[in-house]
Amino acid sequence: MESLSGLCSYVDEFRGFANQYLSNYEPVVLVMFPILSIVLASFLQSLIGVISDKGLKAALLGVFMSFFKLVPGVQKYIDGEKQKVVNKLQSSDKSKRDGWASELPKSGLGFGVLDRLKDEKANDVAWQGKCSGTVYIAGSESEGHFSLINEACAMFAHTNPLHLDVFQSVVRCEAEVVAMTAALLGSKEKCSGGQICGNMTSGGTESILMAVKSSRDYMKARKGITKPEMIIPVSAHSAYDKAAQYFNIKLWRVPVNKEFQADSRAIGQFINKNTILIVGSAPGFPHGIIDPIEELGELAFKFGICLHVDLCLGGFVLPFARKLGYPIPPFDFSVKGVTSISVDVHKYGLAPKGTSVVLYRNHEIRKCQFVAVTEWTGGLYVSPTMAGSRPGGLIAGAWASLMSVGMEGYLEHTREIMEASKRLQKGLKEISELYIVGRPDMTVVAFGSHNLDIFEINDIMSSKGWHLNALQRPNSIHICITLQHVEVIDGFLKDLRDSVQTVKENPGPVSGGLAPIYGAAGKMPDRGMVGDLLVDFMDSSC
Incomplete structure (x- = not known):
């Protein structure tokens, strides 16, 4: 985070490179005008292809920038300006890396590594x-819960469920975690097509x-789709x-409606013969709002395509909130059309x-997740997820958590x-300068400001020790409430x-804060340039 803060003071300098270049190289641009006119036909041809992918505004800007960079010196200038930023970042980060190990110690430290x-x-x-x-996890029981899952992880740290015949205990743990999770999300409902099934993964992204x-491979087998598209x-x-x-x-990517939910009507307009998948979240990460899963399910069923519901945040809250009497709309396999869920x-x-x-709703879909290799000299190989070897200790830790907390424990936590x-939310409504984004359904609450820079407010909160998530479109921040809060x-x-x-009394960016980078990024018309800057930042930080 500190490195990212260091990036902020250089962003405005980087943003001005185009205007500076044009003012310095105006004669070059005039000389190049005949050449640019020659490539106009190619410009238009490329534009037509990109419009279908990115939309008119982004396509026009993207293609323009691509051709603008062909002007002699422009790309070199851009690369030079980016390198200045990277060099400054590396310089500011260098002191933190002093003393970092760059090779194995000559003699092992043994248990001394624990002190380190x-x-x-x-x-x-x-x-x-x-x-x-x-x-x-938090509260009076947190220390005991951490000890419990740590001991479970340590007990199975050597295991790997890839070896089904050797580590049968951790294989059972995975199967039971999957079954217990599925039971919360509609596996006991009358779902057509077979038994709900699944696997454990390393996190929501892998799920x-x-x-x-x-979904891609299932729709290829079922409908012969070879140029797949998905709508989110x-x-x-x-x-x-x-x-x-x-x-x-x-x-x-389709705009949300005025309630910041997935717009099922707009999504329906994008469905075509190549569509394999549409997506809903319960709730969405930015604003904590549940998408209209039933409407999306109707669309998926009508067009014979897949529907994935992202329950990474809500999977172990919404089923219990519903039992507690909260007005939670349908979101799981009880909805016709839902084919997969991540939790x-x-x-x-x-x-x-x-x-x-x-x-997955049935085994037919899940089988498309697996990779089987028959022609390897190392033997026959099959793996269920992205990873080959997987940490059995984490699987055992997850099993220990579910079994130790139990239904009553999760109800109380929820x-x-x-x-x-x-x-x-009540407290936020009492701060007149702020507004809540949409109507949060769960424990993620996003808020912005109509008359103040919300990112400056976030920077002040950061200086007080709070670590919140900055959002865009609209500019806002959110807090995901846990037992810690x-x-x-x-x-x-x-x-x-x-x-x-x-911020009301002293508007303006905080030294070392993130407001400048979010403000600058929001004003940069070329999103590819923003992406390049983020990649260069990440490359300099790893």
Whole structure:
């Protein structure tokens, strides 16, 4: 985060490169005009192809920038400006990396490494009760729960469910975690097509990747689709962008409605003969709002395509909230048309990090997730998920968490966090400068401001130790309430009121804050340039 803050002070400088270039190289541009006119035909031809993928505005800008970079010196200038940013980032980050190990120690440290790890851990920020999401267990029982899952993980740290015949215990743990999760999400309903089934994965992103890959291959086998497309609301998780890139699927992002839900009518207009999948979230990560899963299910069933529901956040909250009497709309396999669901056990399931579940309505769809290799000299090979070897210790830890907490425990946890969410929303409504984005259905609450820079407010909150999530379109921030926050809602609201007052009295970016980068990114017309800057930042940080 500190490195990202260092990026902020250089963003405005980088943004101005185009105007500076044009003012410095105007004669070159005039000389090049005849050449540019010659390539106009090629420009128009490329534009037509890109419009169908990205829309008119983005296509015009993208193609223009592509041809603008062909002007001699422009690309070199851009690369030079980006390198300046990267160099400054590397320079500011260098001091933190001094003393980092770059090769194996000559003599092993043995148990001395534990002391080294304790020293490193002491440098982490104070996250207890201050982070949006991140850590989901808290309270008087947290120490005992951490000890329990840590012991379970350690007991099975050597295991690998790839070896089904050797580690039968952890194979059973995975099967039972999947079955218990499915039981919460409609497996006992009368679902046609066979028994709900699934596998554990390393997290929500892998669960989504697996669901998209399975949907692609299932629709190819069923309908012969070889140029697959999927349609998602703009609020859907960025994991779908990864899936589109990894699996060569055209991705359509559709605007949400005025309630910030997936617009089923708009999504329906994008469905064509190549559509394999549409997506809904319960709730969506940005604003904590449940998409109209029933409407999306009707669409999927009508057109004979797949529907994936992202329950990574809601899987271990919504079933219990419904039992507690909250007005939760249908969201799971009880909805006709839902073909797959992703659920993170390491969030509100309170399992160790790196545990999620992907579920399918039937075995026919799940079989499309598997990879079988018959011609390898190493023997016959089959694997269910992205990874070959998988950490059996995490699977055992997830099983231990579900079995130790139980139905009554999850009901009580859900009652606490849902009540905390309501207290937070009430407090936000009392701060006149802020507004809540949409109507949150669960424990993610997003808020913005009509007259103040919400990112400046976020920077002040960061200086007070709070770690929130910055959002865009609309500019806002959110907090994902966990058991960590149940006892600190009042403190959060007090700090938020003080931060709002500070920005009112002293508007302007905080030194080292994130407001400049979000503000600059929002004004950059070329989103490809924003992406390049993010990639260069990540490359310099790893």
